[in-house]
Amino acid sequence: MAVVNYATKSLALKVVYYGPGLSGKTTNLRYIYFKLDPAYRGDLVCLETDSERTYFFDLLPIKAGMIGEFKVHFQLMTVPGQVFYEASRKSVLKGADGIVFVADSQIPLLDANLENFDGLRRNCLQQDIDLNAIPLVFQYNKRDLNYLIPVETFNNLLNPQRRPFVEAVAINGVGVFETLREISKLTVPAVREKVFGEKRREEAAPEGLSERDIVDLQEAEPSAKAAAPGEVDQVQMTKVKIGSVKDIEDELEKLSRAYGDKSK
Ligand SMILES: Nc1nc2c(ncn2[C@@H]2O[C@H](COP(=O)(O)OP(=O)(O)O)[C@@H](O)[C@H]2O)c(=O)[nH]1
Numbered sequence: 626m627a628v629v630n631y632a633t634k635s636l637a638l639k640v641v642y643y644g645p646g647l648s649g650k651t652t653n654l655r656y657i658y659f660k661l662d663p664a665y666r667g668d669l670v671c672l673e674t675d676s677e678r679t680y681f682f683d684l685l686p687i688k689a690g691m692i693g694e695f696k697v698h699f700q701l702m703t704v705p706g707q708v709f710y711e712a713s714r715k716s717v718l719k720g721a722d723g724i725v726f727v728a729d730s731q732i733p734l735l736d737a738n739l740e741n742f743d744g745l746r747r748n749c750l751q752q753d754i755d756l757n758a759i760p761l762v763f764q765y766n767k768r769d770l771n772y773l774i775p776v777e778t779f780n781n782l783l784n785p786q787r788r789p790f791v792e793a794v795a796i797n798g799v800g801v802f803e804t805l806r807e808i809s810k811l812t813v814p815a816v817r818e819k820v821f822g823e824k825r826r827e828e829a830a831p832e833g834l835s836e837r838d839i840v841d842l843q844e845a846e847p848s849a850k851a852a853a854p855g856e857v858d859q860v861q862m863t864k865v866k867i868g869s870v871k872d873i874e875d876e877l878e879k880l881s882r883a884y885g886d887k888s889k
């Protein structure tokens with residue numbers, strides 16, 4: 626559920642990039658960070674524990690516009706892919722307002738995608754998230770490679786409801802902003818309804834975050850040119866140490882509030 630801060634009039638929407646390990650989740654966040662005007666985004670943060678079992682999460686706050694008088698920002702985050710991080714995957718999903726499922730299009734990874742999606746289904750159940758109702762967008766990534774799972778196969782197996790899906794080459798930025806736009810288009814009205822539903826109906830207040838704001842997100846890209854090879858991989862990340870899986874939720878909320886407080 627979106628974090629509402631009435632004191633600073635800010636609203637943080639949480640969008641989780643989910644998917645099997647190495648499907649390209651971090652690459653998506655790095656590209657968005659790389660292309661977005663710094664005025665629109667916070668630091669790209671990587672959360673990790675001190676122990677030998679390191680948990681990697683990436684977190685990127687971006688400014689998106691207004692809902693009524695509330696400043697909206699998205700908190701984009703990834704989940705760690707490896708099987709033994711199930712607990713932290715669950716924890717990152719808690720309170721999600723939207724989910725991007727980043728699938729790896731390589732044929733040998735079909736089962737890995739399907740198993741990971743089953744895991745998402747299970748984790749959503751445990752977090753009281755209705756996967757059939759929550760804003761969800763599929764990104765079929767790595768379309769630059771050979772031996773690809775056909776989009777139709779992906780849709781039949783993962784996406785029978787025909788949620789929005791985007792073919793992507795995240796490493797070159799292809800489809801990255803389109804995915805972000807699709808998930809924001811679904812998430813903003815859902816949150817507006819949940820948080821302000823009652824109030825808005827009686828007030829007939831001006832439209833919240835508009836299509837234009839979301840389009841601006843794309844136009845903040847300095848140019849249409851793709852990133853040079855390796856450029857996105859070199860994006861610097863701020864590392865933040867966390868004590869345990871239990872601290873993850875607190876840390877995410879803290880970082881989100883801090884960004885909401887300083888963003889204008
Ligand atoms: N060929 C290709 N490689 C990609 C693409 N997107 C990501 N990668 C590479 O896949 C690897 C894993 O990506 P990463 O974003 O770290 O995956 P994550 O585990 O989902 O966060 C990295 O070496 C990326 O450079 C893509 O669209 N095409």
Ligand SMILES: [Mg+2]
Nearest residue numbers: 650651681703
């Ligand atoms: Mg990653």
